[in-house]
Amino acid sequence: MEAWNLTHSVSMWDNLAAFWRFEDINALWVLSGSILLGMSASVIGAFAFLRKRSLIGDALAHAALPGVMMAFLLFQSRDPVVIFFGALLSSFVGFFIIDWLPKNTKIKPDAALAITLSFFFALGLMLLSYIQGAELENKSGLDKILFGQAAAMTESDIHLLAYVSLFILITVALFFQKFRLIAFNRIYAQSLGISVKSYELLLALLIVMSVVVGLQLVGVVLMAAVLLTPIAATRYWSNQLTPMLLLASTIGALSALISTQVSYLAPAMPTGPWMVVSLSLLFMISLFFGTNKGLLKRWLETRALRKRVAEENILRTFYKLSERQQERESFSMADVQGMRNMQASQLHATLDQMLRKGLILSQSGGYRLSESGMQQASQLTRRHRLWENYLMQQAELSPDMVHQQAERMEHILTADEETKLQAELNSSHADPHGQPIPQGKGERHD
Amino acid sequence: MSPTQTIFPSHPPLSVKQLSMRYHHKPVLTDVSFSIPEGKTIAIVGPNGAGKSSLLKGIMGLESIIEGEVKFFGEDLNRKRLATAYVPQREEIDWDFPINVMDVVLMGRHGHLSLWKRPSRIDRDIAEQALKDLNMWEFRDRQISQLSGGQQQRVFLARALAQQANLYLMDEPFAGVDVATEKAIIELFSQLKQRGKTIVCVHHDLNTVGEYFDWIVFINARLVAAGPVEEVLTPENLAKTYGGRLSLLNDLTEQLYRSKVNKIHDEGA
CATH class of the missing domain: 1.10.10 (Arc Repressor Mutant, subunit A)
Known part of the structure; x- marks a missing residue:
């Protein structure tokens, strides 16, 4: 860390070059840690997204804040493991409140989420301002978890981040089939005798873990975007879950790469907003240029x-x-x-x-x-007039109304459908307006 | 009687004793009891809101019941999971989910797979056969949102078929399907019956119930009648089932639930 504060005044290019020479081993650690986080958060977030529980990640991240502060107050330590378990605990308390309220009271799930989120966030902010006013050692940098600061992470922070992210990725790979089954059709999974509750608890634990380790990098406020934006972007590229997850983790990794870079070049910049902005750019690129229902x-x-x-x-x-x-x-x-x-x-x-x-x-x-134009035109006319006849036979419509409909239908009928229409009609050679129906190929008659 | 039957006394595939369910304080089903014979097709019939789907979910333990006992082949469901297949209503899921037909049908094998196991070659063969039985093999790589309603229903049935169960519980398999699918389902029923399987369906088309099913369970918040089609498909039973609910009966049952008397009544006993 110290090395970076010293070279701060050197030009940006030198910084960038120094970063990629990995002169500071810590830079390499931060980079790989954040890439792993980007990957694991987007993969686990995909399941929340598919289960239409998108906002749960946002609520859990906010719910972690008081846990971080309490852990710091109680143990007077910034040890990442202590902070991790503090955050994990308070996130889980938040999770159970969000789960319990709609089941046992008249409060609906969205309200339960909003109430819990703001309450925990407010509690966390109160504790934070108390800590900042108090005479405590080590307290500087604690406020960084609001918006994330990659450059402020210590080596042990990064180690924990990397291990937890790997754990999440491996667990999802192992239980992929069951997670997908539950996300797709929960009630059916239950009918198979699969203990849906335990898998859901495992999913919740993984989301909480990824949120908690992501706090220092992305921050409480913006963590939800890292969980959801990658998978949302992949819907414009694929219809299959496995390629979607691979692509989502690539998008997550890419945004992590960009934002960590920025955090090193300009240490005053918080990482979280950069990560979310680059994610959103990737999302917009997908939205516009995606091959699967992209706008373009x-x-x-x-x-x-x-x-x-x-x-x-x-x-x-x-x-x-x-x-x-x-x-x-x-x-x-x-x-x-x-x-x-x-x-x-x-x-x-x-x-x-x-x-x-x-x-x-x-x-x-x-x-x-021309000859070919004539061929196409008579085929269209044939389809138009067949449809008119078919409508007259099947529905109670005036010849005027059937014409309007046939004007549209003629453009979409296929050869196959044309044959079916022909078969359904008694062989009449004129449309309802008395115009002859041009003959199709291979059945000319005179 | 064949020797096997004397050694294993045959239990009905499904028997329900005094099953009651409620939604908050509203009674949904009260004191429903019946048991069904093996190797038959059974329809659960009743008006909208009669509790047909709830009955199926209550039987499968997917919604909680307040009282009652359900036995599968004389045992609790947990000991007969593999012998029982459930087909949920088509409307209950998001058909935009990123998954293809084959992967949905393979889900039918997950009752047999533990923890992180993936479907094996044998599971794939079973799923393939199930898809072929329902004329859906050519659609195996199709994303499910690109299927028609009838095709979606056939995918659900193929998934249940892949479970290779003995008892099938289906929630409205005929709802909103095309003629081809309706024929495919009827064909499937007769094949399953030949192999001695039992099929229970929530059904609401009175025109076809006598033709498609051997047995009927008439439900309207309570059991109205249960038995073979020729015995129970009578004008009296239809009138009782569709002639409106017994309002006093339901109002008083609701009052009972609200008062919590049924909770504390037997506490001292």
């Missing part, structure tokens, strides 16, 4: 759908135009707009796109369907 992907899909629907609508318009005016060879944009409501700019863009795809051909100042 959804936006692209909607855009592609919009383009396809516009294109198909114009194909249909050309089909109807040539059906009605068979003598004409080509049609103008005005003809198209006469039958289809569409802004000129969008119409223009869509026509260009269709020209490029070879669905329409430009001819004597207008456009007409």
Whole structure:
């Protein structure tokens, strides 16, 4: 620690270089410890998240504060093991109150959580201000557990942190199957005779442990984010729990790496906020760019759908135009707009796109369907009119209403569904408006 | 009688004696007693709020009962866990959970697996067979939110099947399923019956109850009737079950629970 205070005035680059040369063995310890914590907290937090008990981590972290202060007051020591057990004890007391209140009184779980959280936090703050006013040795740095300070951690702090994190990771790996079963379907797990209560207690113990060892790094106030943000981010990448857990622990580790770095470069900066901000950035990246329902992907899909629907609508318009005016060879944009409501700019863009795809051909100042365009247009028209007939047969609707529905349905029907519709209908060759239904492939008739 | 039956006197797969349940002070079920025969399909039938699901949960020890005794093959549930499979209601779980079909069905093997054991090759074979029996094998890698309601129900049934139990307790397996699934379930029932298994279902479609089941237990906060379909599916029993609750009976039972008399009454005895 001392070495760092001395080199404080040196430039940031020198600091960074010194950090990565691991001249200070403590820096290496802090780094690996915080990475382990980032991993274990995000893995154990995943189960709280999946069981829809997300806020429990927040409450337990706040509930640890009075325990830390009491342990310090009683033993007059900053020994990490003493502090750890103090925090563990008071977190568990908080856990049981949160659990007991809704079961035995009229208070609902969310209220029980909020009441317990604020009460314990207030108690912890009172004790902290008492300690700061009192004549006690060793008390400096105790307030750091509010927001976390990696650079202020001692070697023995880090050792404990590393051991506890490893313990959590190993336990989750061992009991993964049972934890997942209980998170997915608690009542079924119970029906199998699995002692759900003991596993839930074990899960609670692991969460409390990870919260308590994380206090010095992340702080009481922000610990919940480290438990929940990683797993929430992974929902935008995967649908399977194992890859999700692996990714969540990577995200946790990455944010730990970033924030520990910052804490060393600028020791005045608290680690917790940096960790949470970097986590939130990773979350936002996932939200926008995730391959599993990420916003960008959804936006692209909607855009592609919009383009396809516009294109198909114009194909249909050309089909109807040539059906009605068979003598004409080509049609103008005005003809198209006469039958289809569409802004000129969008119409223009869509026509260009269709020209490029070879669905329409430009001819004597207008456009007409190409061979492939004609094929697609008659298929769409066939689906449209089949659906109209089907609706007329199955539901009590006017021909007007069935047309509106068919305008939408034509875009999503598949060849398979088309065959099914055909089979359900008596072989009629005209739609409810008297228009002929174009024949599908391989069943031409004359 | 075959020799095995004389050596092991046959107990009914399930017998319930004077079972009572309540929600706070509201009586849910009072003094329900019945026992069911082996190798049959049994429907638990009654109006909404009659306590059908609660009865199943009470029997399985998933909700607490105030009084009563439940025996599985003449024993306590804990000694017959592996012989008993429970299928919860489909609506009770979050189908967005990140898990695929195969992993859900493998959960049926966890009653056989201790602590941190993972499913073995044999467990996987059993789960595979269960999925094939319900025509769901091709969906094994599908994430469960991408299944239709009927397919979700079949996954639940496959999971129960993977338990290889003798008694199956199912909470509304026919609720909100498509025709294909309904047929698959009926087919499954007849296969299970051929192997001497017993099936108890909460059911609320009176049109099909006579066709799908051999036995009926009529419930409306109390037991109305229990017996073979041809004996108990009568207009009188239907009227009793669906003709509204006996309000005085229920009001007074609620008063009894509120007064705590039933708690202290036998203290000195």
